[in-house]
Amino acid sequence: MNAIIISLLFVPLICSFLIFIIPNSRKEIFRPIGIIFSLITLTQCFYLLFSDFGKTKFVILSNYQWIQSYGLEISLGISGMSTLLLLLTSLLVFVSLLSIGSEHAESKGFIGSLLALHFAVNGVFISGDLISLFIFFEALLIPMYFLMGIWGGENRRYATIKFILYTVFGSVFIFIGTVYTAVISYGTNRALALDFDTLANLEFSSSQSRTLFLLFTFGFLIKVPLFPLHTWLPDAHVEAPTAGSILLAGVLLKVGAYGILRVSIPFFTEGFITYKNLIAVLSVIGIIYGAIVAIAQIDIKKLIAYSSVSHMGYVMLGISAGGYLSIEGAIIQMINHGITSGALFMLVGFLYERRHTRNISSFGGIKITMPKYAAIFLFTSFASIGLPGLNGFVGEFMILMGSYDHYKVLTSIAAFGVVLAAIYMLWAYQRIFTGPISNDKNENLKDLNIRETLSIAPLMLLMLFIGIYPSFIESFVIQEAGFLSETIALFKDVN
Amino acid sequence: MNGISEILSFSFLAIGPTLALVFTTLVLLFCTITISTPVYIKKYISFFGILITLFTIFLKFGLFAREGVNSYFSEKILVDEFSLVGNVLIGLILLLTFNSFWKTSEEIDNKTTEALILVLMSASGFLLMVDAENFIMLFIGLEIGSISLYALAGLNRGDQLSNEASLKYFLLGSLASCIFIYGVALIYVSLSISGVYETSIAINFIGPNNIPLTTLIGLIMIIVGLLFKVAAAPFQAWAPDVYQGSPTGYVGYMAAVAKASSFIVLARLSAISLRFIIDKFDLFFTAVVILSVLAGALFATNQTDIKRLIAYSGVIQSGFILSGISFGVYGISASIFYLITYIIQLIGVFTVFSIISGQLSSDFKISNLSGLFKENKFLTIAFSVFMLGIAGLPLTSGFVSKFILITNLWSYEKYLIVTVLMLTTVAGFYFYLRPIWVAAIEKSDNAIEKIKISISDKVLLGFMAALTIYFGLLPNTLVNITRWMVENYL
Numbered sequence: 001m002n003a004i005i006i007s008l009l010f011v012p013l014i015c016s017f018l019i020f021i022i023p024n025s026r027k028e029i030f031r032p033i034g035i036i037f038s039l040i041t042l043t044q045c046f047y048l049l050f051s052d053f054g055k056t057k058f059v060i061l062s063n064y065q066w067i068q069s070y071g072l073e074i075s076l077g078i079s080g081m082s083t084l085l086l087l088l089t090s091l092l093v094f095v096s097l098l099s100i101g102s103e104h105a106e107s108k109g110f111i112g113s114l115l116a117l118h119f120a121v122n123g124v125f126i127s128g129d130l131i132s133l134f135i136f137f138e139a140l141l142i143p144m145y146f147l148m149g150i151w152g153g154e155n156r157r158y159a160t161i162k163f164i165l166y167t168v169f170g171s172v173f174i175f176i177g178t179v180y181t182a183v184i185s186y187g188t189n190r191a192l193a194l195d196f197d198t199l200a201n202l203e204f205s206s207s208q209s210r211t212l213f214l215l216f217t218f219g220f221l222i223k224v225p226l227f228p229l230h231t232w233l234p235d236a237h238v239e240a241p242t243a244g245s246i247l248l249a250g251v252l253l254k255v256g257a258y259g260i261l262r263v264s265i266p267f268f269t270e271g272f273i274t275y276k277n278l279i280a281v282l283s284v285i286g287i288i289y290g291a292i293v294a295i296a297q298i299d300i301k302k303l304i305a306y307s308s309v310s311h312m313g314y315v316m317l318g319i320s321a322g323g324y325l326s327i328e329g330a331i332i333q334m335i336n337h338g339i340t341s342g343a344l345f346m347l348v349g350f351l352y353e354r355r356h357t358r359n360i361s362s363f364g365g366i367k368i369t370m371p372k373y374a375a376i377f378l379f380t381s382f383a384s385i386g387l388p389g390l391n392g393f394v395g396e397f398m399i400l401m402g403s404y405d406h407y408k409v410l411t412s413i414a415a416f417g418v419v420l421a422a423i424y425m426l427w428a429y430q431r432i433f434t435g436p437i438s439n440d441k442n443e444n445l446k447d448l449n450i451r452e453t454l455s456i457a458p459l460m461l462l463m464l465f466i467g468i469y470p471s472f473i474e475s476f477v478i479q480e481a482g483f484l485s486e487t488i489a490l491f492k493d494v495n
Numbered sequence: 496m497n498g499i500s501e502i503l504s505f506s507f508l509a510i511g512p513t514l515a516l517v518f519t520t521l522v523l524l525f526c527t528i529t530i531s532t533p534v535y536i537k538k539y540i541s542f543f544g545i546l547i548t549l550f551t552i553f554l555k556f557g558l559f560a561r562e563g564v565n566s567y568f569s570e571k572i573l574v575d576e577f578s579l580v581g582n583v584l585i586g587l588i589l590l591l592t593f594n595s596f597w598k599t600s601e602e603i604d605n606k607t608t609e610a611l612i613l614v615l616m617s618a619s620g621f622l623l624m625v626d627a628e629n630f631i632m633l634f635i636g637l638e639i640g641s642i643s644l645y646a647l648a649g650l651n652r653g654d655q656l657s658n659e660a661s662l663k664y665f666l667l668g669s670l671a672s673c674i675f676i677y678g679v680a681l682i683y684v685s686l687s688i689s690g691v692y693e694t695s696i697a698i699n700f701i702g703p704n705n706i707p708l709t710t711l712i713g714l715i716m717i718i719v720g721l722l723f724k725v726a727a728a729p730f731q732a733w734a735p736d737v738y739q740g741s742p743t744g745y746v747g748y749m750a751a752v753a754k755a756s757s758f759i760v761l762a763r764l765s766a767i768s769l770r771f772i773i774d775k776f777d778l779f780f781t782a783v784v785i786l787s788v789l790a791g792a793l794f795a796t797n798q799t800d801i802k803r804l805i806a807y808s809g810v811i812q813s814g815f816i817l818s819g820i821s822f823g824v825y826g827i828s829a830s831i832f833y834l835i836t837y838i839i840q841l842i843g844v845f846t847v848f849s850i851i852s853g854q855l856s857s858d859f860k861i862s863n864l865s866g867l868f869k870e871n872k873f874l875t876i877a878f879s880v881f882m883l884g885i886a887g888l889p890l891t892s893g894f895v896s897k898f899i900l901i902t903n904l905w906s907y908e909k910y911l912i913v914t915v916l917m918l919t920t921v922a923g924f925y926f927y928l929r930p931i932w933v934a935a936i937e938k939s940d941n942a943i944e945k946i947k948i949s950i951s952d953k954v955l956l957g958f959m960a961a962l963t964i965y966f967g968l969l970p971n972t973l974v975n976i977t978r979w980m981v982e983n984y985l
Contacts, residue, residue: 066969067971068974069971141888145928150935164928165925172917172921175898175901176913176917179913
């Protein structure tokens with residue numbers, strides 16, 4: 001078990017190095033190597049999923065001395081939620097490697113960065129202490145910086161710097177929170193022990209708990225992103241290359257929510273109870289605001305980016321409601337949003353490769369030339385809107401149902417987000433696909449080829465599978481959601 | 496004879512490294528003025544001299560193991576943990592920069608030997624400085640080191656910027672030396688002492704609350720003299736001009752050696768001389784730290800010359816290192832860790848610059864880096880590693896040093912400083928990532944000239960980049976060393 005956890009880190013890293021070593025004359029094998037290695041990771045994740053730890057709350061499996069004289073240890077572990085997110089990550093890396101056009105697939109830097117990103121994300125999801133969590137959280141930035149910087153769009157410089165500065169600004173708060181926790185932990189344990197087991201037993205006074213909650217949560221919320229902190233997201237999405245967007249929306253946004261569920265809530269519960277109303281209000285504003293702004297977009301990618309703001313608002317609403325059902329819904333919504341938004345960005349990428357524009361107005365009626373593409377896009381849009389029978393519905397329904405007990409008015413407002421989602425997605429679909437072909441350039445568009453169909457197919461299967469059999473995915477998060485909601489409920493009872 | 500030498504505690508081993516370097520310079524001088532020696536022989540002589548220096552440093556560890564912390568030459572020379580670490584650090588700097596300063600010296604017409612002698616002499620001075628127990632001895636070491644550096648800065652006579660750098664460095668540096676020696680005089684006037692240990696004993700004797708004002712002023716002046724050498728604000732004005740103007744091949748050495756030795760001395764002062772009254776200097780150090788990081792960050796933001804950028808970043812780093820030194824013993828160990836890792840990155844960055852723009856060049860625009868990735872991938876990766884290390888990104892040693900330092904500061908409850916330092920770190924990402932952007936990402940038309948990079952340079956750069964990552968992943972050994980340094984001064 002231990003070996004598998006560690007190899008989750010090393011397999012992508014070794015693959016990344018391998019690709020950097022292979023000379024440029026063999027550029028056709030970059031993609032196959034990346035795919036093989038991501039399949040290895042995918043298999044490992046499946047193994048984890050059906051192992052003893054696939055359904056538990058977080059269990060630390062291995063410890064390593066890091067700085068002895070300070071008593072700092074690196075701990076690695078796994079839980080049900082982590083396993084699902086790891087699975088999502090390797091799946092998205094796999095499909096994005098499959099989906100990218102030859103221009104990116106033949107660049108060793110691109111595939112190498114993608115796998116380095118995979119390494120860092122895996123690191124976040126398996127880290128069992130604050131230090132390694134922070135290290136991997138920040139290490140995400142390096143491959144993302146190069147992915148956006150080198151292969152991004154026109155305005156990439158601005159977007160990249162904005163993305164980096166926002167994230168670094170947030171992570172400074174996490175850093176200070178880590179330091180503060182370390183000093184508190186030193187007072188009790190005489191060592192800077194920061195692993196999650198130690199933290200769970202550590203006593204925080206209420207002011208400490210509040211401060212630490214604010215520090216950590218602020219950092220994570222920038223990554224989510226919550227409403228007033230979201231402005232980096234549309235820029236980053238528009239400028240990032242397709243594979244970067246897929247992973248940004250599919251995985252990196254989840255890192256923020258994951259951090260809140262993993263660190264902020266279980267350890268700083270008092271702070272959470274103090275500030276959860278604020279977060280709930282902001283997330284509902286985010287849901288409505290993101291959806292309304294999405295309606296007005298003329299760039300498809302920006303539209304999906306704002307829809308991400310809206311969808312992640314649901315996740316935060318579910319988390320801040322703090323009930324069993326709502327937290328479970330939030331975790332499931334994280335996975336679902338990863339799948340659907342990843343698929344949407346991939347589809348937009350296919351269109352962009354053909355036409356080199358993302359303006360909605362330059363399309364129209366392309367259903368005639370690309371029927372398969374149109375069908376897949378409609379299917380994915382429905383999943384994103386939350387049509388019953390597809391995955392989007394499951395998470396949003398659970399969140400809304402679970403949150404209603406805690407926030408009646410807010411949840412009622414948030415429910416309108418689903419209607420707005422139908423407006424922006426279907427209206428965009430209508431403008432792009434239906435009617436006569438308005439632009440001559442669209443007359444000779446080729447439909448999806450086999451590689452592209454294959455790369456979107458796993459995601460579509462998952463959308464359908466989760467939609468009709470949600471209890472499968474639910475079974476992996478029951479314990480974790482139960483643990484979190486019990487922690488919150490217990491704390492409420494005590495006070 | 497034996498008796499006298501025992502009373503004076505005569506031990507050539509205690510100043511062995513200094514002697515070895517001075518001897519090397521004498522041999523070089525002899526070779527120049529008597530027999531005409533081929534240049535490559537001088538190279539071997541100086542390299543051999545450096546190796547002997549390292550060997551004597553190794554022998555000094557034996558002396559330390561035998562005698563423990565001890566002073567020699569009637570309390571002029573001290574062998575303690577600080578001097579040992581300082582010696583190793585300076586030896587390491589000589590070794591890591593040897594390639595750069597050798598090539599630079601080779602390129603200067605007719606002055607190769609002078610240049611080498613200046614480099615080795617300055618190292619010997621700084622070695623003496625970290626060994627000194629007596630303030631006068633400290634001053635002598637500082638001056639031998641600094642004067643050689645002033646000359647090195649202006650060695651490229653044909654370059655106006657180089658002349659300007661040398662003059663500025665000389666004038667401001669002499670002013671700092673004046674302040675330093677005036678401080679020593681004030682302490683001597685008020686307490687009739689001039690030693691590192693004597694000061695702490697005297698202060699303990701009169702009691703921390705009865706110290707004469709002259710002593711305090713004297714101590715502050717000594718610290719100011721040293722702060723000038725490390726370019727902490729508000730004494731940083733010389734740094735950008737000197738870094739920009741001096742021959743690029745020398746800047747790495749100049750910056751690293753002055754910073755390393757001055758910080759080691761500052762650490763020793765803080766751990767020994769000021770140990771009973773360190774809280775009296777709280778306000779002073781806080782002001783210097785905050786000024787340094789703010790001024791450095793503000794000025795670094797809009798630099799177009801990358802050497803100036805690194806100079807201002809050096810001001811920020813000085814603030815960081817000083818913050819640990821000034822607040823307690825564990826802070827000192829964190830600062831020394833920071834210092835060692837930073838110096839490796841600093842030397843690495845300047846080695847990259849000297850390879851790209853030529854050893855003797857002075858100003859070096861950020862835009863000159865464009866197209867580097869296309870031309871040489873190895874250099875770009877090494878450069879990115881060093882810059883990310885200075886910025887403090889995880890997986891590099893910069894992050895570990897910042898983490899340890901901030902943890903210590905937080906445990907001393909220095910919340911204001913922690914806040915300022917962290918905000919500067921965020922700002923730092925803006926200007927540290929810009930050169931990487933230009934070097935690795937931006938596509939430009941005016942491609943960089945063909946770069947020739949020798950195998951030794953490649954090995955050195957690879958070694959330094961590997962160290963930067965190694966200390967980021969497995970910092971345990973180095974942390975233990977820095978903890979060992981301060982354990983006796985708790």
